[in-house]
Structures are given as C-alpha cells and as structure tokens.
Amino acid sequence: MLFAQSLCVPVLVMASSATTKAILSEKKFEPVSQNERTKGVKYLVDGTPNLVSLPLLYALPSPKCPKPATDASIPVIDLSGLNGSDDQKRSLTIKEIGSACEEWGFFQVKNHGVKISLMEEMVKAVEEFFNLPLEEKNKYASNDVMDPVRYGTGLNTPAKHTPACCKEILGGGAISESLGLSKDYIERSLGQGCQIVANNYYPPCPEPDRTLGISPHSDHGGLTILMQNDVDGLQIKHGEDWVAVRYVPSTFVVNLGDYLEILSNGKYKSVEHRGVVNKEKTRISIAVGHGPELTATVAPAPPLISDNRAQFKPIMYKDYMKIQQSSVVRGKTPLEAILINGDDISLLSKISCSR
Numbered sequence: 274m275l276f277a278q279s280l281c282v283p284v285l286v287m288a289s290s291a292t293t294k295a296i297l298s299e300k301k302f303e304p305v306s307q308n309e310r311t312k313g314v315k316y317l318v319d320g321t322p323n324l325v326s327l328p329l330l331y332a333l334p335s336p337k338c339p340k341p342a343t344d345a346s347i348p349v350i351d352l353s354g355l356n357g358s359d360d361q362k363r364s365l366t367i368k369e370i371g372s373a374c375e376e377w378g379f380f381q382v383k384n385h386g387v388k389i390s391l392m393e394e395m396v397k398a399v400e401e402f403f404n405l406p407l408e409e410k411n412k413y414a415s416n417d418v419m420d421p422v423r424y425g426t427g428l429n430t431p432a433k434h435t436p437a438c439c440k441e442i443l444g445g446g447a448i449s450e451s452l453g454l455s456k457d458y459i460e461r462s463l464g465q466g467c468q469i470v471a472n473n474y475y476p477p478c479p480e481p482d483r484t485l486g487i488s489p490h491s492d493h494g495g496l497t498i499l500m501q502n503d504v505d506g507l508q509i510k511h512g513e514d515w516v517a518v519r520y521v522p523s524t525f526v527v528n529l530g531d532y533l534e535i536l537s538n539g540k541y542k543s544v545e546h547r548g549v550v551n552k553e554k555t556r557i558s559i560a561v562g563h564g565p566e567l568t569a570t571v572a573p574a575p576p577l578i579s580d581n582r583a584q585f586k587p588i589m590y591k592d593y594m595k596i597q598q599s600s601v602v603r604g605k606t607p608l609e610a611i612l613i614n615g616d617d618i619s620l621l622s623k624i625s626c627s628r
C-alpha cells in the first residue's frame with residue numbers, strides 16, 4: 274500500500290503569520306494568546322460556535338491577504354501511458370511530464386494505480402485524528418523537526434523509503450528521462466530517500482480573505498504527492514498570478530520541490546504554493562514529500578551543467594531542510610540563498626553545518 278508505511282505527521286495549519294494589523298468586525302472576539310494558539314485553529318473553531326470574525330493573531334496585513342485567484346487548469350497526466358509496451362505512448366507521457374515540470378512545476382495524475390478506496394480511507398483517518406480530544410493529539414506535540422511523528426502548527430518530519438507512486442514517476446524514470454538523464458538517475462541520487470507526510474486540517478474560517486491556511490512556500494524535496502478531500506484551496510504561483518488548482522476526483526497533485534530544481538540546474542521549477550481557506554467547509558490535505566537521504570549533497574546533476582555554469586552551490590540536504598523549515602524564511606528564499614549569482618548568501622552563514 275502506498276501510504277500505509279508512511280509515518281504520519283499530523284499538522285494543524287492556519288495562518289503562520291501572527292501579524293496584528295487588522296480591523297475586527299462588530300462581534301468583538303477575545304484576543305487569542307500565544308498559549309491558546311498552540312491549541313490550534315480547530316480547537317478555536319470547535320469552541321466558538323458563532324465565530325464571525327478572525328482573531329487578530331491570525332489576520333494578515335492587507336498586502337499579504339489572498340486576492341481572487343486566476344482560473345487556469347494545470348495539466349492532468351494519465352500515468353497509464355508509462356506502463357505497458359507501447360513505446361510511443363510512453364515517450365508521449367514523458368514529454369507531457371517534462372512540459373508540465375518546465376511550465377508549471379505542478380501537474381495532476383490519474384490512473385496512478387492507487388486504489389480510490391485507500392485514498393478515501395487516508396483522508397478519513399486524518400479527519401478522525403483531528404477529531405480526537407486535544408490531550409490525545411498533544412501526545413504527539415513536538416517542536417523537534419527530526420521527531421518521527423509530530424503534531425502542531427506547520428511541521429514536517431523525515432522518514433525513509435520512497436513509495437510506489439513516487440517510484441512510478443521518479444524511479445519509473447519519467448522525470449530523469451524528460452531531463453535527458455539515464456532512467457534511474459534521480460532514483461539513484463535519492464539513495465534510501467527521505468519521506469515527509471504532512472496532514473493538514475483547515476477548518477472553516479469566518480473571514481477567509483484576511484488570512485491563509487498555509488503561507489506561500491516551495492517544498493524542499495524532490496517530488497510532493499498531494500491528495501485532498503473534495504474542497505478546493507491549493508493555489509500555485511504561475512508567473513505573477515496565483516492560480517487555483519481545482520480538485521479533480523481520484524487524482525493526486527504532484528509538484529516538484531527545490532531538490533529537483535537544483536538537480537535540474539534550474540530547468541525545472543519548484544513552484545511556490547499556498548493554501549486558502551473558506552467559510553463553509555473543512556479542507557483536509559495530505560502532502561507526501563520525497564527527498565534524498567538527509568546526508569546527501571544537493572547539487573546540479575553534472576550532465577546538466579553546460580560550460581561549467583552550475584546555478585546552485587552544493588549543500589547537504591539536512592542543512593537545506595533546516596533553513597527551509599525555519600519559520601522566518603518563507604517563499605523561495607532558501608533556494609535563492611544557494612543561487613550562485615544570487616544577491617543574498619547571508620542565510621548560508623546562519624546554517625549550522627552538521628558535517
């Protein structure tokens with residue numbers, strides 16, 4: 274089973290910014306203290322049946338509030354084209370994946386081989402977890418990035434192994450081949466691999482336009498595979514626009530992380546994305562990130578460096594993850610920090626290198 278062996282990292286995410294520039298509506302809401310905040314937004318929403326305004330702690334300054342997203346469709350790719358003996362179909366599918374990686378950094382996959390009933394059970398299990406009493410969930414509370422199971426606000430944790438669906442796309446060689454690399458290049462570079470499962474729960478929000486479920490960020494790993502309940506909320510950066518990714522039943526959303534942007538020497542993009550919330554429905558998403566071993570060196574693949582022009586400095590994956598996971602560093606700043614011609618290399622000096 275694809276996700277059964279994954280270590281589960283329950284994550285309760287709401288706006289990660291605690292900015293206090295906001296106007297409250299007529300019903301004055303009690304200010305939420307940092308201590309209350311650690312109980313999470315579900316606790317807040319469950320305990321306040323008539324919540325009509327957003328607590329200040331969660332409100333973003335207006336330039337950061339989400340504007341309506343552009344409606345465009347990211348490619349939906351039929352993975353059945355990678356199986357079987359039809360070489361033409363296979364190379365067409367690889368081409369489609371390559372174009373999606375280059376143009377969008379995101380795509381959706383259908384006919385991925387994972388049972389729909391299993392996907393539904395996963396979402397249900399996450400919902401059941403979040404419906405547990407706070408004391409139960411708090412047994413998993415931790416701020417240590419390396420803990421195998423963690424519950425809290427905006428967390429990620431590594432575990433070994435690269436499951437089947439990811440192997441189908443990575444190990445099946447489609448992305449390696451689309452880059453002109455040998456079929457097993459990326460799989461070999463991942464070694465034993467490192468997997469992170471983030472289970473996100475976004476309760477309904479009385480003022481969705483004044484906050485975000487999850488702030489803009491790119492992922493640090495190779496590929497992230499995301500499933501969700503039938504509630505929209507994911508948005509991705511495309512050029513200057515935020516584009517809404519519409520829920521397509523039975524599909525996974527796949528996106529490239531920084532590791533693949535670096536390995537491809539910038540040809541493929543690890544695209545910023547964010548989660549918006551809505552007034553009516555709870556949204557659940559399960560993001561499974563796959564990266565290399567923690568001690569792997571992340572660097573452009575030598576066959577993709579022409580004229581000695583590597584775009585990124587090599588860095589140990591573990592160290593990269595540490596910067597990326599820092600709560601103050603958002604968006605694509607961590608990747609920019611290792612750009613060879615980038616302006617800001619100051620972040621690198623802040624990394625405590627564990628070699």
Ligand SMILES: O=C(O)CCC(=O)C(=O)O
Binds near residue numbers: 499547
């Ligand atoms: O909920 C989503 O759609 C996005 C989740 C995400 O980006 C993450 O967990 O890192």
